[in-house]
Amino acid sequence: MAKINANYKKLPGSYLFSMIGKKVREYQEAHPEAKIIRLGIGDVTQPIAPKVIETLHSAVDEMGDASTFKGYAPDLGYEFLRSVIAEKDYRDRGCDISADEIFVSDGAKCDCGNIQEIFDTGNRIAVCDPVYPVYVDSNVMAGRTGAYDAAAERFENVIYMPCTAENGFVPDLPEEIPDLIYLCFPNNPTGAVIKKAELQKWVDFARKHDSIILYDAAYEAYISEEDVPHSIYECDGAKECAIEFRSFSKTAGFTGLRLGFTVIPKDLETGGERLWPLWARRHGTKYNGAPYIVQKAGEAVYSPEGRQQVREQIAYYMGNAKIILDGLKGAGFEVSGGVNAPYIWLKTPRNMTSWEFFDYLLSEANVVGTPGSGFGPHGEHYFRLTAFGSRENTVEAVERFKTL
């Protein structure tokens, strides 16, 4: 008899954003007149940049002509895209990464979720708390986390690294030694960043203990301050211990186009085994490449016009972040993030739980945010707001906050 993967039964409740969607739908159905503003899920709202649209049209025309039609993409992604990524995102920043260390994919979420497959199921993971749920849930599904302790809201075999106001939402090095360390900076959900000297300590720690760092840099384009690394490969020795994930979703508004990439240095190994061939094999066996037209769109993001246009979009969102940050501070809320990241991390008022505040904010202000507790127990009493709304909605949401 076929048996299901019983690890799925360990997953507590629904996936966070599905639950939020359900609550919002139910509220809207009960209050059809309510003008709900969504600053919850991290989805962008600005249209794709004109240069990228122009490129998409031209790539679509190529697909309609026998002489330029493209079928299956190369396993790792098109050379034209991998080359420009290696140059602009890495070598221009002094990181020695080559085109064939870039694996193009349909997004960082998929890659972050799938990367654990190339590691032993006995490996122990460390994650920040709070944390983007995909890192933990994908490991639960693979059977790497042990049982769930509902009272503690923790899996028994996961090392949780608290991110608190006290440590500036940057975790301390763990006392137990993990095999795999998930880090995400600029951070989702807290919007915190890590300074280069601080990240170097993690690289040194991983090398000392033969751990692998899985570094999610999906929000690097939002970094505005000096001394904040855009890539983990800015740290000495990172090529010997780190895999990096990048995304076009937030950088260029590709949430609905789907494009990202993973960097695995050719010589990165653990226990004498290189990781590059494993991920290449996984890519070749279970994946069939991002669409040609989307890879062309990705290339256009690196053109002079494309860069200028996506920079303006990011500036727009970061203008929203400043409006939220300043507005909520002025209204007496305790807030952080929002300077190098599109996320604002809000301490709930009057010791409300995160979900209590979610319901309160939805019903009293018709504003949707993301309960911090959905990202882990240390997210309890926190709340995530995103800068991805329209300017008008963002201003309006802040006004509504002031009336609470």
Place this chain on the structure above:
Amino acid sequence: MAKINANYKKLPGSYLFSMIGKKVREYQEAHPEAKIIRLGIGDVTQPIAPKVIETLHSAVDEMGDASTFKGYAPDLGYEFLRSVIAEKDYRDRGCDISADEIFVSDGAKCDCGNIQEIFDTGNRIAVCDPVYPVYVDSNVMAGRTGAYDAAAERFENVIYMPCTAENGFVPDLPEEIPDLIYLCFPNNPTGAVIKKAELQKWVDFARKHDSIILYDAAYEAYISEEDVPHSIYECDGAKECAIEFRSFSKTAGFTGLRLGFTVIPKDLETGGERLWPLWARRHGTKYNGAPYIVQKAGEAVYSPEGRQQVREQIAYYMGNAKIILDGLKGAGFEVSGGVNAPYIWLKTPRNMTSWEFFDYLLSEANVVGTPGSGFGPHGEHYFRLTAFGSRENTVEAVERFKTL
């Protein structure tokens, strides 16, 4: 210390198509003047249909306008696409499948590779021999197959179901009872089909033994004969034992656009556990949807103009298949398939091994095909040709065969 997933080490050699690519590249470099014709990998060559191109342009414009921009797609895919699939591919054929039983994805290869994740790693799989490598390799990676016996070219814990000239390349019901049964009809690589009464026996077998059938119907659009089922759900009781995979790759030339879907009936369960919520959870956790523009392109395939245009493309390819089939028969080769499928299954002459014939064909005729042995030991002494070339190349390839 981080440890790799040692199951990857069990995988024999490279992924078949990577190896072919390497050999062809090396030959071309050594013989730059050779005009190589590729009838190997199953990639289409005809451009995307005009109606689909027109729809892509209009969807691209939507992405460039704030009022119509689309971010993250719904987890299961857009309703507009799932509805038309449920209607045209299922209900119009008398199959009671609803829109919310359709999971849109970036292709059948990914879904066929990922589906095993929702099942226990102790489950035993049955596959045809020869077989599309993804089914086995994805299970090897998950640790479901046991060790590889290089002499037998078999994994110790897999049930292999021989497909031979004697059984018309349709396997007999296995004597051992599998938990998961992979079937693919019209078949890749043999081009064979299964009649409805025959497929009903598999459904009955699966229901009797509580097995789940994983039915790959990626080539259903090529069926030309009566009494050949387009969907496993044409069989009584299939909704209680089968998952079906479909693809736009071969149906509408989307190999470079990436679109497919998986059907999991809402009530399909095993051991009292429903499979639909598991796949929904996997989709929500590790996947982020096919691009909006590609889903719109998929919808256009079902429009009257779209259907007419993709039918013409399929007729074109099946014209190629007939040229290969008739030409090779006339030249004294033993061939099958090619009537309800874009694949022609060729017995190698003079008892050559498949790879011997590959090298022989590449060097003597500059034609690339796929060695049957790459699909399993019962593919040895066979060779796969595809109908996806241009007419000109197909005719030329057949002429070259005649000179061998």
